[in-house]
Amino acid sequence: MATSCVHMMGSLALSISCLIIINAIAAAGEQRRLLQAETVYDITKYGAKGDGTTDDAMSFIQAWRAGCDSKGGVRILIPPGKFMMGEVILSGECTATPPMIVDIQGTLLANPDPSSYSNEKWILIEHVDNIKITGGGTLNAQGANAWKYAKEDAHMPVSFTFQSSKNGDISNLNLLDAMGFHSKLIDSDNIKVTKMTITAPEESPNTDGIHLSNATNVEITDTVIGTGDDCISIGTGSKNVLIKNVKCGPGHGLAVGSLGKRPDEISVGNITFSSCSLAGTTNGARIKSYHKSPVMTATNIVFEDITLDNVKNPIIIDQHYFSKMVAEQSNVKISDVHFRRIKGTTISEIPILFNCSTTNPCENIELADIDLKPVGAAKSVESVCVSAIGIKPSGTVNPPPPKC
Template structure:
């Protein structure tokens, strides 16, 4: 009996302790919420008439929150705000996380010459930041696209640079002048529930581009633009891209690599469970001729559904290289194309066109089923400069002879 009484007493004490712990946690959360300071850009002079340049109000609200002593939320409220160049620069003194809550629509100044850094909204040197809110960043790029070119890059709508532990979600990007977003020199970033749209004829309007980015997850988003939906550039490692709906555009790309002499190797990149519709390319790796010595290794494209895609599986080491006879020095290895199915408008949906200088090695084709539509009555595959091609499962088209 005494033992039973002791057990009941211990159980009661445990329940009381649990209640106290939960109460402390709730109180702590309430204190955190109460301590949070809100910095509404309209309190810093933003007009929200869609015509007045409200960039400085955004910058001032951010600066006040960044330098505060309590957790900060910078708010762009419902409405339409026109802004030119916006630079949100840390490091911040406010206790993390810093929240940037974009609820309204931000219109870019449509004059591309007004952006001295070829960036519209820049977040730089800011760690532990959450950027969300369901709002829209409209780059108003239609009038700028005619000026875009290989040597004349248009402003990037959103750049996340030299920062860490970023959480970017639930935003809409529309009609960027140049790239819609870039993640540069940053690590530990999650990007999710994004909607990025521009006409398929808009030039160089990549959805999300990575450069020297590490530990990045991009998930559950819709991207349809005039260029790559997602492009993984120099120095990027440990990247997961999952559950992306892509189209129109140029597909999912590693590269281009090797254009500049100071580029770095890339590796450990996975594209998984994505659907591509009406894109120029599906799963693509692209490198330039006359490149620095680099490696692109451990790259996986798996569980992709393709609808009327022109080049479903493509390694192109002769990208944009007609004027440079010297072959690429980017060594591509340990690449896996697995469980890729759907339809293609190409007669050669699997093309592995590697460098003669440094042939691709350890390339896998597994369970690929691509049915021709339109003018493509039958399909085949081509392989050039590949060592150690591995094949398994159902393969349509049949595997190439390397």
Template sequence: MGNCSHMMGSLALGLSCLIIMYGMAVGADQRRLLGETAYDITKYGAKGDGKTDDAMAFRAGCESKTPAKIVVPPGTFMMGEVILSGKCTAPPPLIVDIQGTIMANPDPSSYSNKMWILVEHVDNIKIGGGGTLNAQGAGVWKFAGESNHLPVSFTFQSSSNGDISNLKFVDAMGFHSKLIDSVNIKVSKMTITAPDESPNTDGIHLSNATNVEIIDSVIGTGDDCISIGTGSKNILVKNLKCGPGHGLAVGSLGKRPDEISVGNITFSSCTLTGTTNGARIKSYHKSPVLSATNIVFEDLTMNNVKNPIIIDQHYFSKTQPEQSSVKISDVHFRRIKGTTTSEIPVLLNCSKKEPCSNIELADIDLKPTGEAKSVASACQSAVGIKTSGVLNPPAPKC
């Protein structure tokens, strides 16, 4: 603006300046208007009566030639299998604004790929809106098992630059959400809710995911609040409230022969309440050779947690006597405090075949509660344990 004031001494230059400024303003208005183009699913076939399958309307706006926002307005919509797949023609970012409640078809056999809502091969997408995804899973949890994986509520797969925020997930049949084969993902302000007894209902699971940030969220479920699986790296989980559930987990690792290493994973400033585990790394027996390295658990608060700090390399080991080949190293447990219902709240139960190495315990203060009268640490097959600050319980001797 200062440059234009100097130019006003010349009428021609002043007019030029005004034209330029006007052009910029018009361009900004056009971009703003284009960015607000909304595709309300009720205008594309969605009935919103809670009975009609409105899944087909969910893709409205993907083929737009201008920036698009897919809107699920207030109300209740029943949707079976929802697939948002392929490169949308709408200029990025594609916005999905879920304001209402989406109820799943409660019949798990209606999901051909064991997924309820799938976003696949869609880059630069923003999903939010404050709405609810209710999978109505309670009626099918009794059928869950190792050989019968129930549908995942939300899967973000083979995509990049995703921003997922401000959504509520309720009662998934299987996992609540999965981030798979994807890069550059931000997840924030999520609320995930399922009862403690719901089986295999992990809150957020990662597999071959890179550069992921999960922040400012609340997860209570029947399995891991966060589970980080094969091939995942550069992961930050921060300001998370977890409970009930099985805690914050790296793993399980090594179940399948094609798994690859994980690393650069940080859990920071999280609170766990009434969970089975706190900070956990777990791997199977008879695993492929891979590594889990540079893992940090820091500034965690434990409230009545059974196993606040645990490395378990004998996960599901009864049928496989061969020790785990997952090499766990450079693991840091720092500034972890609170209460525990276990008399052994620090357990490093590592593989004899590939002992854990370079494990740091710093400023650990865990007090017994409930039936636990005292606390101690235990260790097997760990080398290079480093300690500092206050340690309650004292560091284990391997």
């Protein structure tokens, strides 16, 4: 067929077009073959009751195991209904034809007793490459009764953890009222997260929306997050991260950090927050680190095209985060940070604050086209700086850039 096309068309360009069409037809045929070969593993076929009270965790695990260990295309299905589940661990290595699909259409209800989770995780997917998790369903952790137990040294279970895996596609899910963090991406590479809705009350403690730790090549897009803590937090070892079209509020904003709390933490870099909006949050664009941290860097960080509505701390670098009782300064070297086209309203009279380490000053901070207007009790605005070197303003910067 390709040869006849070449003779008929008589030109290289049209010949290439023919080959493209032929390849597209072949690819479509292969896709149909895979779809036809897909096997659905419905958790109700493995005993799940879906009555909202029976623990259906084992049914989910059994359906997963059967699918993971199969040879063809796989869809693990949680159909419409309410499925109460305690701890769920879904592990690879899988022999199924990639990508495996976890199709969550119904509502998962967590066992509300935080002491029933042995590893501080509710739903854990680990050592699974090439997986798609979607379906429009809800993970409701029923966290309200657990929040009173949340402390700095008493972590509550994370609703959804994606760990030690590659090539993950997570989309179109609703995460509600986590006991602890709503989701974590840990020790993983090449992850796409899109069209998520994450919701918890403003007063819920430590309920970060999405947290990254040693995660690389990550895209988080078109997502709505409102929680009692950071909407998105970027932790140790995370690199090549794009956050785009995220709506945040309530919550503590978009954060790189906190960094340097533990001695084994490593550098972060190449992180971009773009085209995001924040409403009623305590912070906007934030970088934070602890005192007495390991020697590490946080570099090439971009916050651009950010819209703010009644945000307390729109632009802030805080290298004294929860560190008043520790004399030694932060060893996190923050450099090449770019705040571009950030506009909106603030309830603070100091909407731009660079409070950097006195032993490792921040370096090369860009402020470009910033316009922050006071509202409410804030009658005027100014910028404040401690231990920063090389602040580079451009365009209109309101309030004017600080002098260090």
